[in-house]
Amino acid sequence: MKKMIEECREHHGKAYKAIDQMMMKLEEGQRSNDASQMRAVLEDSQNRLADLKQDMGTCMNMMSMMDRMDSGMGEMGGMRGGMAA
Numbered sequence: 594m595k596k597m598i599e600e601c602r603e604h605h606g607k608a609y610k611a612i613d614q615m616m617m618k619l620e621e622g623q624r625s626n627d628a629s630q631m632r633a634v635l636e637d638s639q640n641r642l643a644d645l646k647q648d649m650g651t652c653m654n655m656m657s658m659m660d661r662m663d664s665g666m667g668e669m670g671g672m673r674g675g676m677a678a
Contacts, residue, residue, distance in 0.1 A: 597655045604652045611645050 615638050622634030 597659060601652045601655055604648045608645055608648060611641055615641050 618634050619638060622631045625631065
């Protein structure tokens with residue numbers, strides 16, 4: 594589970610960095626006032642967002658697995674408590 598948390602933390606850091614880079618690129622494209630450069634920046638941003646979405650999906654899957662494991666442990670603990678009584 595510790596490895597999953599570290600991987601999520603890594604994905605989170607990459608996501609923040611990617612968002613910052615996209616924002617700078619979008620600002621550059623906007624300042625350029627050049628339609629072809631703006632289109633290129635938008636296309637690049639769309640590709641980066643698709644990559645970011647995939648990374649976030651991986652992290653969400655890991656968190657869902659951890660939730661299921663925690664839920665399962667709670668149920669088992671409850672069952673054991675009921676059996677001991």
